[in-house]
Amino acid sequence: MSSDQNILSAQVDLVKIVSRYILLEQSRRNLKGRCPFHKDLATSLMVSPEKNQFQCFGCGKGGGAVEFVMAIENKSREEAMLLIAKG
Numbered sequence: 776m777s778s779d780q781n782i783l784s785a786q787v788d789l790v791k792i793v794s795r796y797i798l799l800e801q802s803r804r805n806l807k808g809r810c811p812f813h814k815d816l817a818t819s820l821m822v823s824p825e826k827n828q829f830q831c832f833g834c835g836k837g838g839g840a841v842e843f844v845m846a847i848e849n850k851s852r853e854e855a856m857l858l859i860a861k862g
């Protein structure tokens with residue numbers, strides 16, 4: 776069974792969403808970038824395409840696509856899900 780054809784690929788692509796806001800660079804199996812949620816001089820924000828989750832090692836923020844959009848757009852969960860659904 777191919778791992779890239781699992782259930783995650785049918786869900787929201789977190790990497791694509793995060794890439795709209797910040798520049799991501801490949802870091803082994805993850806991607807990393809400068810966290811938009813705190814003043815980040817390093818690349819503290821890690822995005823895992825496998826887990827479809829992000830985690831910042833600077834400010835501790837983390838979660839999935841909905842949590843990312845909620846935080847960066849300052850939206851409610853419902854509004855964030857609508858934004859994601861619209862693409």
Ligand SMILES: [Zn+2]
Pocket residue numbers: 810811812813815819820831832833834835836
């Ligand atoms: Zn952060």
